[in-house]
Amino acid sequence: MRRSTLFPLLKRSMRAVFLMLCIGFTLMESGCMSARMTTDLKPEKDPVLKASAGTFYVAELTFSADNLSQQTAETYKKYQRELLPLLRKECLERYPALFTDDSSGAIPLKIDVGSTTAMHTLKTIGWLYGTLLISGVILPCPGDSDEDIDMRVGVWTGRENLRSATLQKSFRREIHTWVSLLTPAALITIPGESDFPKVSGSLFNMQGMEKVYLQQLASQIATALAKTVVTKDAAYWTAQPRWTAPASGSPGLNPSPVSAPLTLPTQTVAPF
Numbered sequence: 001m002r003r004s005t006l007f008p009l010l011k012r013s014m015r016a017v018f019l020m021l022c023i024g025f026t027l028m029e030s031g032c033m034s035a036r037m038t039t040d041l042k043p044e045k046d047p048v049l050k051a052s053a054g055t056f057y058v059a060e061l062t063f064s065a066d067n068l069s070q071q072t073a074e075t076y077k078k079y080q081r082e083l084l085p086l087l088r089k090e091c092l093e094r095y096p097a098l099f100t101d102d103s104s105g106a107i108p109l110k111i112d113v114g115s116t117t118a119m120h121t122l123k124t125i126g127w128l129y130g131t132l133l134i135s136g137v138i139l140p141c142p143g144d145s146d147e148d149i150d151m152r153v154g155v156w157t158g159r160e161n162l163r164s165a166t167l168q169k170s171f172r173r174e175i176h177t178w179v180s181l182l183t184p185a186a187l188i189t190i191p192g193e194s195d196f197p198k199v200s201g202s203l204f205n206m207q208g209m210e211k212v213y214l215q216q217l218a219s220q221i222a223t224a225l226a227k228t229v230v231t232k233d234a235a236y237w238t239a240q241p242r243w244t245a246p247a248s249g250s251p252g253l254n255p256s257p258v259s260a261p262l263t264l265p266t267q268t269v270a271p272f
Contacts, residue, residue: 031203032186033179034140036194041171043219045094049226053234056099057106058088058225059156065115079214086218087111087225094219095226107237108156109229112166113149113221120144140178140186147173149217151224155240164240167232169224 063080091099100106124143127135135141155164180186187200
């Protein structure tokens, strides 16, 4: 093939690739969403709430979900790192007499949070095909999901093979959204009841919407945590095992029911 023939073909191919990139960019830029949420556990504040056991310190937090792909698992690890300082802050602001940011003298807590999400896809599919894809592409298309949060809390022992008894509390979050792909129509605030301020954004603002999600979740976990730890008296917390460093020449490590000073992590002890 001569050069005079090859050049127009290459030029035409480059134009086609450029056009596809522009279309893809437009779709991503135009994709918009608005969301609201209802829940059976609304965040509360009680500045005078106390426990007979004393004050508590959030030493460690894990956050996970069922049936995660490798990519989603990495996202939850990032959420876990960001959620711990948010939870500590919410605990101090909402329950200053119950929680402290000083680990010395406080009861160290380990919190495990699990998330299970159920998507209600039939409603979304019905809107998509019932409107010949007008809803979802041009007009907003609604979607619903339920997120069940299970929280388990116990004394942070400093060792994975030394576990204390755990207390549990669960709550549900019902998330309602609508989405539009080619137009910004879904930026219109979604109608309906919401227990948190409604949020709207584009696919390029997902990071901001993730921060809202984690902030709201941290406020709920703080309330769930406060309501849980005050149900037990000082004797319960004193009886939980703690790990103490062995004396010089000691043959081994022993769990002790007596509170002992630990070097607590300033961040989660889970490696990333």
